[in-house]
Amino acid sequence: MKKLLFADPESCTGCLSCVVFCAQHNEGxxxxxxxxxxxxxxxxxxxxxSQYCMQCKKAACVEACPVGAISKLPGQDxxxxxxxxxxxxxxxxxxxxxxxxxxxxxxxxxLKCETCQDNPVCAEVCPTHALLWGDAADRANYRKxxxxxxxxxxxxxxxx
Amino acid sequence: MREEVHGWTGKILRVDLSRRRVDFEDTLNYAHDYxxxxxxxxxxxxxxLKPGCxxxxxxxxxxxxxxxxxxTSAPFSGRTTxxxxxxxxxxxxxxxxxxxxxxxxxxxxYAGFDGLVLRGIADAPVYLWIEDGKVTIHDARDLWGLGTYxxxxxxxxxxxxxxxxxxxxxxxxxxxxxxxxxTETESAAGQGxxxxxxxxxxxxxxxxxxRGRVTIARPAEFSQLCRAIAKxxxxxxxxxxxPQLDPDKVARYGQKFQACTQQCTTxxxxxxxxxxxxxxxxRNKVYAGQVDCIAxxxxxxxxxxYDWDLGFEAGFEVGRLSNDYGLNQWDIIIxxxxxxxxxxxxxxxxxxxxxxxxxxxxxxxxxxxxKIAYREGIGDALAEGGRRAPEILGFGQDLVKQFYTAWGYAxxxxxxxxxxxxxxxxxxxxxxxxxxxxSRDPISSGHGYVQSMMCWNPVRSPDxxxxxxxxxxxxxxxxxxxxxxxxxxGYAAKEIPAVWHGHRSVMKDSLPLDDQVFPRLFSxxxxxxxxxxxxxLGTSFEYNLFTTATGVDITEPQFExxxxxxxxxxxxxxxxxxxxxxxxxxxxxxxxxxPENEVNPFVGEPKAIDRGRFLELMDAYYHRRGWDxxxxxxxxxxxxxxxxxxxxxxxxxxxxxx
Numbered sequence: 001m002k003k004l005l006f007a008d009p010e011s012c013t014g015c016l017s018c019v020v021f022c023a024q025h026n027e028g029x030x031x032x033x034x035x036x037x038x039x040x041x042x043x044x045x046x047x048x049x050s051q052y053c054m055q056c057k058k059a060a061c062v063e064a065c066p067v068g069a070i071s072k073l074p075g076q077d078x079x080x081x082x083x084x085x086x087x088x089x090x091x092x093x094x095x096x097x098x099x100x101x102x103x104x105x106x107x108x109x110x111l112k113c114e115t116c117q118d119n120p121v122c123a124e125v126c127p128t129h130a131l132l133w134g135d136a137a138d139r140a141n142y143r144k145x146x147x148x149x150x151x152x153x154x155x156x157x158x159x160x
Numbered sequence: 161m162r163e164e165v166h167g168w169t170g171k172i173l174r175v176d177l178s179r180r181r182v183d184f185e186d187t188l189n190y191a192h193d194y195x196x197x198x199x200x201x202x203x204x205x206x207x208x209l210k211p212g213c214x215x216x217x218x219x220x221x222x223x224x225x226x227x228x229x230x231x232t233s234a235p236f237s238g239r240t241t242x243x244x245x246x247x248x249x250x251x252x253x254x255x256x257x258x259x260x261x262x263x264x265x266x267x268x269x270y271a272g273f274d275g276l277v278l279r280g281i282a283d284a285p286v287y288l289w290i291e292d293g294k295v296t297i298h299d300a301r302d303l304w305g306l307g308t309y310x311x312x313x314x315x316x317x318x319x320x321x322x323x324x325x326x327x328x329x330x331x332x333x334x335x336x337x338x339x340x341x342x343t344e345t346e347s348a349a350g351q352g353x354x355x356x357x358x359x360x361x362x363x364x365x366x367x368x369x370x371r372g373r374v375t376i377a378r379p380a381e382f383s384q385l386c387r388a389i390a391k392x393x394x395x396x397x398x399x400x401x402x403p404q405l406d407p408d409k410v411a412r413y414g415q416k417f418q419a420c421t422q423q424c425t426t427x428x429x430x431x432x433x434x435x436x437x438x439x440x441x442x443r444n445k446v447y448a449g450q451v452d453c454i455a456x457x458x459x460x461x462x463x464x465x466y467d468w469d470l471g472f473e474a475g476f477e478v479g480r481l482s483n484d485y486g487l488n489q490w491d492i493i494i495x496x497x498x499x500x501x502x503x504x505x506x507x508x509x510x511x512x513x514x515x516x517x518x519x520x521x522x523x524x525x526x527x528x529x530x531k532i533a534y535r536e537g538i539g540d541a542l543a544e545g546g547r548r549a550p551e552i553l554g555f556g557q558d559l560v561k562q563f564y565t566a567w568g569y570a571x572x573x574x575x576x577x578x579x580x581x582x583x584x585x586x587x588x589x590x591x592x593x594x595x596x597x598x599s600r601d602p603i604s605s606g607h608g609y610v611q612s613m614m615c616w617n618p619v620r621s622p623d624x625x626x627x628x629x630x631x632x633x634x635x636x637x638x639x640x641x642x643x644x645x646x647x648x649x650g651y652a653a654k655e656i657p658a659v660w661h662g663h664r665s666v667m668k669d670s671l672p673l674d675d676q677v678f679p680r681l682f683s684x685x686x687x688x689x690x691x692x693x694x695x696x697l698g699t700s701f702e703y704n705l706f707t708t709a710t711g712v713d714i715t716e717p718q719f720e721x722x723x724x725x726x727x728x729x730x731x732x733x734x735x736x737x738x739x740x741x742x743x744x745x746x747x748x749x750x751x752x753x754x755p756e757n758e759v760n761p762f763v764g765e766p767k768a769i770d771r772g773r774f775l776e777l778m779d780a781y782y783h784r785r786g787w788d789x790x791x792x793x794x795x796x797x798x799x800x801x802x803x804x805x806x807x808x809x810x811x812x813x814x815x816x817x818x
Binding site for chain 1: 231232233238266309321322345371373374380382414417418419423424425426427428431434449450
């Protein structure tokens, strides 16, 4: 079944682990500016809003790209950037309605979530399941189930 | 060519506020020998801080240092360590440290700096603005007089809401010895009165934005290690229970888990965020903010020593006020207020400038904070901190001693002066030893040993904890003897954990790592109860994170030697600048001569400290440290072994002969 990365901002702790782990895992550097996810933190209201690629069916970035550098490979559920083809015009950045196409200022390249090849590190390290990698069908019931089961506390990870 | 730097950014920022001059220094002048954070700050203080320098002097340095792990994906690493001459320290203000969470430290790294060395006094109120390697000093006359919250909001307006700000409130401006440096709603360098040091420098705030990066020496390995540690430490840090939200508070006040620092990969047992709490005093206001640790006591808890009854909403509001004024909540709740109550009950004090001492009334708290922050009436004396106030006011000098363990700091995990944490004999003996040897409340070593031992044992945690057999086995591996952890061991072998956790506390303040989570000792998920990832023991996490991030090629014992070096340098500084000696260390004993708060069921009667046996234990500690037993000074041999020959040279008039 198709899997999605989805967010529950109300249980976000504001730790930014997802952001820094993303950059470290994908770019090899620790820097929120090199991450493919952004958390807009407002420490005075507790509103922590996440921005990342939702893998749109009809993707504005893909349509905006003049050289066809953003595509889905066969059998792949996420859009990925082909940096060989990319000319660095950033049309996709302007086109994205979610603000989920980022520019790494140091490397000067565009970045988007490619779900770590269907194994997103951000969801793996999120302490409270505020980011979850799950079946698309579960999404609607996600928060309701979570509260009922009280499993927003710990993941109960078992180690060998 | 400059060698490549990983982990650290490689640059220290020096600001002289008197001359309004900005300078840069290479971090690698210190980094390989002193790690970062507390380590580098202590070395700079040794080099530059003169004996006799007071907290408000132009020569005093405010050292704000991150470490090689700050801002990286290392779990629990987002902290910052601040060092300066602390106004709160008693009887003499002296050099010590405080740690701060939030997102400020990582942002400083992304802006390109490992740390700040601030000296001098600005001629008018200013704030620092740091953006991607550029530093400017701005006029802050319009910010002066604002609280820590309003200062941050003003600077968000000016520079964008993604900047991170350190700010002081009115308490810091008015040089209160219990003033804090605050960031966000409740992350502060709380203990030590560091807010007043900024206030004396006329420095209102430090705002930072960084879009840069921290590079890692072995990125793939580091990323794997961080992921593994994040999983290992998930759920059970400091104690074995899974933290829970309160469903009632979730519904009414929007309670949720909060990370008190960047890169915290577990829901916390302490930190909560409340998104909507109606005001009680300000009825048209709805408050939001973090409650970590001590602020949870503001409402009062029935059945404890702190049994006033403000109710949750008023308690929350009062907590916001204290953060906004920039007041040290720990000193107020564990020190000042219990002392005021004790004075009232003993008939020494009728009221506060005509206001009844009614702890159930939120207006009492609000007025108390206002008086302290603006030094009004009796607040002028209370602003000097709970330890000094009785001497100034001339009453309650004996009563106050039961709330303050040593060095002007109210009790904390010591089983006596702090009457909320559950801790019994013989575990507080280690705490007493840590208090005796430190320059502040030794909490980063205290959480490591005392909190771990108390929270994980089957008496405190019968359902989730690990068995006494497992604790004994871990104790034997870690400290070489089960006596160090046995509930019936009395004074035996207590110097071993005190020394070991001393080094761990330096690592935590230098790398830095969260002191509730590290060192990783116990685990619920391993058959022997010892924390580990694969073959790597939990106690090796610090070393492995350090070497994979920085690429520094040293062995684990060598890494521990770095920590030992910092600890000895700190001691040497205390000796050179403040004449610290064994005589001072022994003054701590008095605070433990009361019967303990909780009774060890294996012992069956409340215990107090046995002075004779404790003095012997101190001998053993000095001996183990390589310090002279008579004076408590590090011997020349120890300093030379730690590559501190220049320090030994300078100290030589004071050092005992070989």
